[in-house]
Amino acid sequence: MKNAALFTFLAGTVLAAGSVHAAAPGDAAAGQQKAATCAACHGPDGNSENPIYPIIAGQYRDYLVQALTDYRSGVRNNAIMRGFATALSDEDILDLAAYFSRQESVLKTPDPE
Ligand code: HEC
Known part of the structure; x- marks a missing residue:
């Protein structure tokens, strides 16, 4: 079961990555305007200061597209994000x-020992 879920996730990621490369890469300036809705929880640049909201600044573009697409379809089931994602078009998702x-993340990878 766990493996099946992982496989579905990986297969979905590969498919999404392929389709994103074929489509428009997204407009970051338009995304910044659209991100006003997200700021209350994720912060204006995606560096949420509240640990109950994930930091999305600097996350891989394909990961963000996948997460938002999955919230919108319900594959990733979260009541809060589903509400926001269902209002997004494919273009909105690419722009966001x-x-x-492109935002710098406050997250840092610790130096290896
Ligand atoms: C009311 C608060 C709230 C708002 C507004 C909100 N989010 Fe979220 N977001 C959350 C929460 C809570 C989660 C964690 C959900 C989960 O556990 O899957 C989340 C998760 C995410 C994730 C997945 C992060 C990860 O690490 O997997 C992305 C991407 C995301 N939000 C993008 C957005 C975008 C883009 C917007 C604006 C269109 C937005 N969110 C608006 C609360 C919010």
Whole structure:
């Protein structure tokens, strides 16, 4: 069951990555305008200061597209995000992903020992 879910996730990621490359890459400036709706929880640049809301600044663009597409379809089931994602068009998702993926994240990878 766990493996099946992982496979579905990976297969979906590969398919989404392929279709994103074939389509428009998204407009970060338009995404910034659209991100006003997201700021209350994720912060204006995606660096949420409240740990109950994930930091999405600097996340891979394809990951953001996948997450938003999955919230919209219900594959990723979250009541809060579903409400916001259902209002998004494919273009909105690409624009938002272009914007948030370009923001510098406050997250840092610890130095390896
Ligand atoms: C009312 C608060 C709220 C608003 C507004 C909101 N989100 Fe979220 N968002 C959340 C929560 C809570 C989660 C974690 C849900 C989960 O566990 O899957 C989340 C998760 C996400 C994720 C997945 C992050 C990850 O690490 O997998 C993305 C991407 C995302 N939101 C993007 C957005 C975008 C883009 C908008 C604006 C269109 C937005 N959110 C608006 C609360 C919010």
